C-alpha cells in the first residue's frame with residue numbers, strides 16, 4: 001500500500017529517469033489534458049505526503065495520488081507492439097524511457113503557480129518526511145477542536161494533521177505507543193499525542209533510509225525477519241508478540257471505512 005514512504009522512494013527512483021528529459025507523448029484515461037505535456041521537459045519530481053508532483057518546463061504540475069492500489073513503473077522506450085495493460089491510467093513517453101502509472105485514482109494537471117492554493121495540497125499537514133518536520137506542528141493540528149471527538153486512529157490518517165501516514169502505519173504506530181485506536185483525541189494527553197507523532201516520523205524516516213530493505217518494517221528495521229516486519233497490521237487472530245493476546249481487527253470511519261488492527265490488551269482502553 002502506498003504511504004508516504006512509498007511515494008518518497010518512488011520519487012527517488014523516478015527522478016533520475018525523468019528530470020531533464022523531454023516528453024514525447026503523454027496519454028491518460030483521466031480527463032486531465034496531459035497531451036499539453038508533449039515537447040516539455042521534466043524539471044522536478046517532488047512529494048507532498050502521498051502526492052507525487054511531477055513538474056514541467058511549461059509551468060505545469062502533474063499530480064498523481066496512488067490511492068490503495070496504484071503504482072508507477074518505468075520501461076525502456078519503444079517496446080514495439082507492446083500492449084497496454086488495462087490498469088494503466090497514465091503514460092509519459094520520454095526520450096529513452098516510458099513511465100506508466102497504474103491504478104491511480106488521481107491524475108491531474110494544473111499550473112505550478114497554483115500549487116499553493118490547490119484545494120488538496122494547501123490543506124495538507126506537515127510532511128513527516130520533510131527535513132523541516134516539527135512534531136509540535138502536527139500536535140497543534142491534532143489539538144484542533146474539530147478533532148476532539150474523532151478517534152485517534154482516524155485522526156492520524158487525516159492528511160490535514162500530518163502528511164504521509166497510511167493504513168499500515170496507523171495501526172503500527174498506535175500499537176507501538178500502546179494507544180487504544182478508538183480513544184477520542186480529546187481524551188488523550190499531550191505527551192501521548194506527541195509520542196504518536198514522533199513515532200510516526202521515526203517509522204517513516206527509517207523506511208526511506210538509504211540501504212533499507214524495500215520491505216516495509218516497523219519492528220526492527222532491516223534486521224526484521226521475513227513475516228515479522230509488522231506488529232499488528234494484517235495479523236488478526238494471531239498472537240500479539242508482546243503479550244500473546246489475539247490481535248483484533250475492526251472497520252473504522254464513516255465516509256471511507258478502513259480496517260484497523262490492535263491488541264486489546266496492550267492497547268486497552270474504553271472500547272477494547
Ligand SMILES: [Zn+2]
Nearest residue numbers: 240243263266
Ligand atoms: Zn499485546
